[in-house]
Amino acid sequence: MSTENEGTEVPADPSAPSAPPAPPAPPTPPVAPPAAPEQAQAGAPAAAETQAPTRAEALTRAEAPTHAPAGHQDPTAPQTQAQPAPHAHAHAHAPAPAPAPAQVPAEAAAGGWPPPPPTVPAWGAPVPPVPEAPRKKRTGGLVAAVLVAALVAGGVGGGIGYWAAERGDDGISSTTVAAGDSPAAFKRDPGTVAAVAGKALPSVVTIQAKSGGSGSGTDSEGEGGTGTGFVYDKEGHIVTNNHVVASAAEGGTLSATFSNGKTYDAEVVGRAEGYDVAVLKLKKAPDGLAPLPLGDSDKVAVGDSTIAIGAPFGLSNTVTTGIISAKNRPVASGDGSGGSNSYMSALQTDASINPGNSGGPLLDANGSVIGINSAIQSTGNGFGQTQAGSIGLGFAIPVNQAKNVAEQLIKTGKPVYPVIGATVNMTEQGEGATIADEGAGGTPAVIADGPAAKAGLKPGDVITGFGDRQIDSGPTLISEIWTHKSGDSIKITYERDGKEATTTVTLGERTGDN
Numbered sequence: 001m002s003t004e005n006e007g008t009e010v011p012a013d014p015s016a017p018s019a020p021p022a023p024p025a026p027p028t029p030p031v032a033p034p035a036a037p038e039q040a041q042a043g044a045p046a047a048a049e050t051q052a053p054t055r056a057e058a059l060t061r062a063e064a065p066t067h068a069p070a071g072h073q074d075p076t077a078p079q080t081q082a083q084p085a086p087h088a089h090a091h092a093h094a095p096a097p098a099p100a101p102a103q104v105p106a107e108a109a110a111g112g113w114p115p116p117p118p119t120v121p122a123w124g125a126p127v128p129p130v131p132e133a134p135r136k137k138r139t140g141g142l143v144a145a146v147l148v149a150a151l152v153a154g155g156v157g158g159g160i161g162y163w164a165a166e167r168g169d170d171g172i173s174s175t176t177v178a179a180g181d182s183p184a185a186f187k188r189d190p191g192t193v194a195a196v197a198g199k200a201l202p203s204v205v206t207i208q209a210k211s212g213g214s215g216s217g218t219d220s221e222g223e224g225g226t227g228t229g230f231v232y233d234k235e236g237h238i239v240t241n242n243h244v245v246a247s248a249a250e251g252g253t254l255s256a257t258f259s260n261g262k263t264y265d266a267e268v269v270g271r272a273e274g275y276d277v278a279v280l281k282l283k284k285a286p287d288g289l290a291p292l293p294l295g296d297s298d299k300v301a302v303g304d305s306t307i308a309i310g311a312p313f314g315l316s317n318t319v320t321t322g323i324i325s326a327k328n329r330p331v332a333s334g335d336g337s338g339g340s341n342s343y344m345s346a347l348q349t350d351a352s353i354n355p356g357n358s359g360g361p362l363l364d365a366n367g368s369v370i371g372i373n374s375a376i377q378s379t380g381n382g383f384g385q386t387q388a389g390s391i392g393l394g395f396a397i398p399v400n401q402a403k404n405v406a407e408q409l410i411k412t413g414k415p416v417y418p419v420i421g422a423t424v425n426m427t428e429q430g431e432g433a434t435i436a437d438e439g440a441g442g443t444p445a446v447i448a449d450g451p452a453a454k455a456g457l458k459p460g461d462v463i464t465g466f467g468d469r470q471i472d473s474g475p476t477l478i479s480e481i482w483t484h485k486s487g488d489s490i491k492i493t494y495e496r497d498g499k500e501a502t503t504t505v506t507l508g509e510r511t512g513d514n
Helices: 037-050 055-063 106-111 138-152 154-166 193-203 242-248 399-412 474-481
Strands: 204-212 221-231 237-240 253-257 263-272 277-282 305-310 318-333 342-349 361-363 369-377 394-398 416-419 462-466 489-496 499-506 508-511
Touching (some): 204 237, 221 242, 221 305, 237 399, 242 277, 253 277, 277 399, 318 369, 318 394, 318 474, 342 474, 462 474
Antiparallel strands (some): 204 221, 204 253, 237 277, 253 263, 263 277, 305 361, 369 394, 489 499
């Protein structure tokens, strides 16, 4: 075994990893002062020859700090605190133990030199002040807090954001928006359904009609029904359907209830079975009645918005909406009591109309009356008033026609019908309106010197056109005739023996329903 390096310090190899250091030993108590120099020198060779330093000890000695004399501190020396280092063997005359290196982490010991120990002031030296970390601007922290608050709770975050913005940097201005309260007096724009309905409802009434009985008192009242009407003028006239009041026309009772709940007794002024129009009058009309404005049904277009108001199945003040689905729709309807049918060239609407809506106004988007709701198409019984619900096929009398009838009833109490003076077949459809061979009870089908006779029409002629309207049946012809007034001259297209011809008829008149 070679000993040529014994007693000589081995230089550190930076490229080679160190051996794992021994675990640090507990600190040893202070030792006696070192011996005289000559004694130390005398014992030094023996110590050197006795034990060669290991590689770890050589490294420890090379890195161990040099101690300054007692009571003197070198300001340029690193501020480290000495720690005793263990030795392989103890010697009686050896100098004080050298400081041991700090414990090296496992990963550092395994893959490279350990990092230098942390700088620690020597024992008794003043501790240098620790520099303060630079303070972050307050705004950043507040913004982060606001973001967190906004993500955690949206509503609460808004309030926190406002609070933080108010306490941020003074140089940064912020704009806040407070949640607005609902307006105390909310107003709906004119032309909306709510606005139109709100204005029209006070002028619409629910009508209760009860037939008279054979006894006296309350028990004398028979069955009745519910319908609708609307204020026609300030004198208290109410316009409705004839079939609404027919059961009470002879000895029954009528009442009209407004949307505010006030009820007034009413009486019949006049009825027109063929037009299905009737006029009532309140017996003690209140002051301040507001008649509904009347529109122009001739100017109505398919697709226009509609609003229907009525009491379907007794549900007063019901508002439904739709559009004009068709115009000039020929409709024949009865009053359900076996009386004469009525005929109308109706406005068709898909606004929901049910039993109880009859007689109520059909309004346009401006709130003007364009028709009187009169009939529905049911799935089982055809046209007329049935207990079937609405299927989106409702029919209203055009207001231009209803106005003419109402004025006649108010003035005379009797309706006036325009006529052509001929009896037509009411059962055939698709080929036109055929003039019958004879009238009711064997009377002539074409009245002598009547409008049709003067126009040259004869029994068997098939009328296919009336003005600019195509005619496919007797009810369609009558519906179109009743949209005009007596005295009007209308062009008629007809077929005779397979040949088409035209003529002009000046309408006559008939007063009353009988």
